[in-house]
Amino acid sequence: MRRRHRLALGLVVPACVVALALLVGPAVALDRLDALTAEPLLFAGALLAVAVVRPLLAWPTTLLAVAVGYAFGPAGLPFALLLIVVSSVPTFLFARSVGAESRLADAGRRAVDATGGVRGVTASRLAPAPSDVVSAGAGVAGVSLPTFVVGTAIGELPWAVAGVLAGDSMEALTADSLAGVVDLRLLVAVGLVGALLLAGPVYRHLRGSPAEE
Numbered sequence: 001m002r003r004r005h006r007l008a009l010g011l012v013v014p015a016c017v018v019a020l021a022l023l024v025g026p027a028v029a030l031d032r033l034d035a036l037t038a039e040p041l042l043f044a045g046a047l048l049a050v051a052v053v054r055p056l057l058a059w060p061t062t063l064l065a066v067a068v069g070y071a072f073g074p075a076g077l078p079f080a081l082l083l084i085v086v087s088s089v090p091t092f093l094f095a096r097s098v099g100a101e102s103r104l105a106d107a108g109r110r111a112v113d114a115t116g117g118v119r120g121v122t123a124s125r126l127a128p129a130p131s132d133v134v135s136a137g138a139g140v141a142g143v144s145l146p147t148f149v150v151g152t153a154i155g156e157l158p159w160a161v162a163g164v165l166a167g168d169s170m171e172a173l174t175a176d177s178l179a180g181v182v183d184l185r186l187l188v189a190v191g192l193v194g195a196l197l198l199a200g201p202v203y204r205h206l207r208g209s210p211a212e213e
Contacts, residue, residue, distance in 0.1 A: 030067075034173040037071045044079065051087040061087055061131045061156065065163025066170070073168045081160045085152050088135045092148055095139030117147040118154070119197055125155020126194030128187045158190045 033050075036043040051064055061084045068080035121143060124134045138148050162183075167173070 030173050033067055034070075037173075040071065043071050047083060048086070051083040052090065054087045055091045055132050055135075058132070062159055062163040065160045066167035067173060069164035069167025070170050070173045071167075074164060077160060077164050080164050081153060081157060084131075084156045084160055085149055088131060088152050088156075089145075089149070091132045091135035092139040092143075092145075095136035096142065097139075117143050118151045121148055121151025122155040123194040123197040125152055126158070126190050126197070128191055131156075155194070158186070162186055 033043065033046060036046055047064060047067055054061070054064070064083040064087060065080040068076040068083065072079065120141075121134075121138050124137065125131075127134075135148075135152075138151075143151075
């Protein structure tokens with residue numbers, strides 16, 4: 001009976017957090033998440049549910065990493081990265097299904113051919129651009145799901161690390177505490193790495209040589 005009760009609670013609590021996120025915005029949802037930190041499994045389940053619907057809320061993926069860092073510390077980095085990848089997939093799949101025959105799709109495929117799939121997704125993730133824009137672009141370009149997942153995991157790693165470390169240093173999980181999580185110097189440095197990743201393929205493309213994956 002106790003096991004059944006805990007199972008029901010594990011389903012209801014994440015659903016309630018998602019409903020709050022949809023209805024009242026991040027401030028109240030984060031407050032409810034904060035209250036769940038004493039129950040790690042419930043907290044993880046709630047975060048997974050939020051990750052799935054996050055694209056509908058237009059919340060940054062860094063929020064997931066911050067929440068994981070707040071609850072689990074640096075040890076939660078793999079979970080934070082998993083949440084970010086999971087949260088990026090719905091937008092990618094939707095864009096791939098609706099934009100496959102558009103002119104943008106043709107341009108995207110040419111860009112992927114020039115840069116390579118994993119390299120292109122990784123570099124796009126390293127750029128300080130909205131996560132869902134990058135996901136949609138990869139979907140429209142016809143990138144395969146495995147390539148998208150690998151590129152997203154690699155490219156989002158610096159942002160996941162920054163979010164987890166920021167969350168680990170917070171005293172409370174609130175909307176105000178999320179301001180300025182990512183340092184400007186990190187934005188510039190990671191963006192430069194992304195640009196360097198594309199420099200070689202772009203040069204070869206301009207010279208007429210095929211790109212390497």
